[in-house]
Amino acid sequence: MTAALNPDIEFREVAKRYGAVTAVSGxxxxxxxxxxxxxxxxxxxxxxxxxxxxxxxxxxxEGQVLIRGQDMAGTPPYRRPVNMVFQQYxxxxxxxxxxxxxxxxxQQRPRLSxxxxxxxxxxxxxMVQLAGYGHRKVHELSGGQQQRVALARALVNKPAxxxxxxxxxxxxxxxxxxxxxxxxxxxxxxxxxxxxxxHDQEEAxxxxxxxxxxxxxxxVQIGQPNEVYHEPADLFVADFVGKTNxxxxxxxGRADGLVELRLANGSTISARSRGNLAKGDxxxxxxxxxxxxLEAPGRGTLQGVVRNRxxxxxxxxxxxxxxxxxxxxxxxxxxxxxxxxxxxxxxxxIGFAPGTPLAFPGIKENGxxxxxxxxxxxxx
Amino acid sequence: MPGSPLRRKLLTTLLLAPAGAWLIVFxxxxxxxxxxxxxxxxxxxxxxxxxxxxxxxANLPARAAAFWNTLILAPVGAFACLLVAYPVxxxxxxxxxxxxxxxxxxxxxxxxxxxxxMRTYAWMYILGGRGIPTLxxxxxxxxxxxxxxxxxxxxxxxxxxxxxxxxxxxxSLERLDRRLLEASADxxxxxxxxxxxITFRLSLPGVTTGFSLVMILLLGEYLIPTMxxxxxxxxxxxxxxxxxxxxxxxxxxxxxxVTLVLVSVVVLIIANxxxxxxxxxxxxxxx
Numbered sequence: 001m002t003a004a005l006n007p008d009i010e011f012r013e014v015a016k017r018y019g020a021v022t023a024v025s026g027x028x029x030x031x032x033x034x035x036x037x038x039x040x041x042x043x044x045x046x047x048x049x050x051x052x053x054x055x056x057x058x059x060x061x062e063g064q065v066l067i068r069g070q071d072m073a074g075t076p077p078y079r080r081p082v083n084m085v086f087q088q089y090x091x092x093x094x095x096x097x098x099x100x101x102x103x104x105x106x107q108q109r110p111r112l113s114x115x116x117x118x119x120x121x122x123x124x125x126x127m128v129q130l131a132g133y134g135h136r137k138v139h140e141l142s143g144g145q146q147q148r149v150a151l152a153r154a155l156v157n158k159p160a161x162x163x164x165x166x167x168x169x170x171x172x173x174x175x176x177x178x179x180x181x182x183x184x185x186x187x188x189x190x191x192x193x194x195x196x197x198x199h200d201q202e203e204a205x206x207x208x209x210x211x212x213x214x215x216x217x218x219x220v221q222i223g224q225p226n227e228v229y230h231e232p233a234d235l236f237v238a239d240f241v242g243k244t245n246x247x248x249x250x251x252x253g254r255a256d257g258l259v260e261l262r263l264a265n266g267s268t269i270s271a272r273s274r275g276n277l278a279k280g281d282x283x284x285x286x287x288x289x290x291x292x293x294l295e296a297p298g299r300g301t302l303q304g305v306v307r308n309r310x311x312x313x314x315x316x317x318x319x320x321x322x323x324x325x326x327x328x329x330x331x332x333x334x335x336x337x338x339x340x341x342x343x344x345x346x347x348x349x350i351g352f353a354p355g356t357p358l359a360f361p362g363i364k365e366n367g368x369x370x371x372x373x374x375x376x377x378x379x380x
Numbered sequence: 381m382p383g384s385p386l387r388r389k390l391l392t393t394l395l396l397a398p399a400g401a402w403l404i405v406f407x408x409x410x411x412x413x414x415x416x417x418x419x420x421x422x423x424x425x426x427x428x429x430x431x432x433x434x435x436x437x438a439n440l441p442a443r444a445a446a447f448w449n450t451l452i453l454a455p456v457g458a459f460a461c462l463l464v465a466y467p468v469x470x471x472x473x474x475x476x477x478x479x480x481x482x483x484x485x486x487x488x489x490x491x492x493x494x495x496x497x498m499r500t501y502a503w504m505y506i507l508g509g510r511g512i513p514t515l516x517x518x519x520x521x522x523x524x525x526x527x528x529x530x531x532x533x534x535x536x537x538x539x540x541x542x543x544x545x546x547x548x549x550x551x552s553l554e555r556l557d558r559r560l561l562e563a564s565a566d567x568x569x570x571x572x573x574x575x576x577x578i579t580f581r582l583s584l585p586g587v588t589t590g591f592s593l594v595m596i597l598l599l600g601e602y603l604i605p606t607m608x609x610x611x612x613x614x615x616x617x618x619x620x621x622x623x624x625x626x627x628x629x630x631x632x633x634x635x636x637x638v639t640l641v642l643v644s645v646v647v648l649i650i651a652n653x654x655x656x657x658x659x660x661x662x663x664x665x666x667x
Contacts, residue, residue, distance in 0.1 A: 055562075055566055056565075056566075057562055057565075057566075076565065077562070077565040077566050078565045078567075078568045078569055078570055079568075082566075083566055083567065084562075084563070086559055086562070090557065090559040090560055090562070090563040091563075092560060092563070092564075092578065093560075093582070094581055094582060103564070103577075104567035104568055107567060107569045107570075107573060108568065153563075153567065154566075154567075157567065157568060
């Protein structure tokens, strides 16, 4: 009766230790049926460990992993109703494309007829647009095609849940975007749960219904992509998901549910508080590049000089040097600023809509932006 | 002119010369001599007398028993080696910890530092009258004969050639991508299916290398059958020694040797075919 209400995947107080090293701990997660969920985090955050516990390659040291309401403790990978698309695909080098895809079908008991195996393998290949590639050797295919074979191989057994371990990491940018769309379409058509592990926040935000942000072996935030982006639970999420400017400051007062804070250069701004902040506390304020408004000098809150301008078509990205505070990134809507580009070296003022700055407790240590800054905007 | 084509050619020639000379003097020339001997006649006082006849080859059936024994022993011995070697190589490559792997590999290789003759002598004593049979007599098992039996020869062969089988299989298993095993399990394959469908299949190049290596060496094996088989089981190796050194019938011995080399070549070709067929992308269903 309750089976239909069960989440597809459930973690209950799961911890995984390797000797003295704790990979993940206190994981509680419930993934509803037919959802596209991304486990997002930097390398070493434990996201792959979680995926491998679902697949059955790792057993939790504590707690339970349930698939469709059934505790999976002691259930080997080959008896679990999940299939995985491996990082770098792990295709069988001695089998051709069709036999790679048919591998899972051949394992079924009672045995399927040869004709049915061929039929279903063919269907799976057609689903990933590789019809007619059945007799190719795996190493003759391009990376993108191998990726599709891996997908067809994992889907051919009609799993309850499809696990994807950094599936797009090895593809080039253009192909990656195509595959993102294709994976989304596939997930909707099949109506099964996809669990995607990625360190690429852009990929996580663009593809999934829910993002589960992980850091240092714990879940930091679970939410829809826009929640995670606009309402980050803590400083780590604010920094990791999307681009942002982080500025240290001190709380100087509270007003109207907002906190007043003083930045290092003496300017005062008001921000929405995320967490407990009292007067005198150290704080870090997060300013999304697209929330910054560029104005004529003297009018905004902060005064700076344009250092670089990156023209991106629909938007323009500016690097603006503000004395004492350092360089801030600002994204300007090109439509809005039509014909009104700031030139490098030009003085400019920065303002922001009230409520867009977010203040977090604590000071982010140096090296805030270890991540490479890509010339690509994820902001839609 | 440094690096000129002529100079490079000269350098290549110089570097290859020692190995080339060695091959020509100790392999090609003797083999040509053997082929010439094999179409000759036995001199009245023994040795070789020039002639051009196929009599020696026509006489091969006289040694049919030796051929037969050898053609049975070599594959059976190689197969016995494989049966013992595979689990060891599997454990070493996939199960053993880094430290144990080194220790075990050393334990497998170290006996090689002692000559095979000495090690086979040791087995002669272990299996001989005062060895295991004496010990068994204490617990009431009397009159057990171990030495000079085909079983003893097989044991000696497995013991002597095991490392040659283990190492190539170990190398091919060690190179195996573990994620393929996970992928197989993930797709619903039970451990036995994964073993035959993925692990064993992808280790076949190592298996065929080890198998053909051991089998070819066994085709010419002389020492082990003599010492542990007591000359009762007669092999081609023994036949050759007998013909060249005892009855001094060089032409007939040469004919046997040439035939043996041909058989070895055939074995190599078959092994090569099998290896490329199974490890290549072509699919042959074993399960």
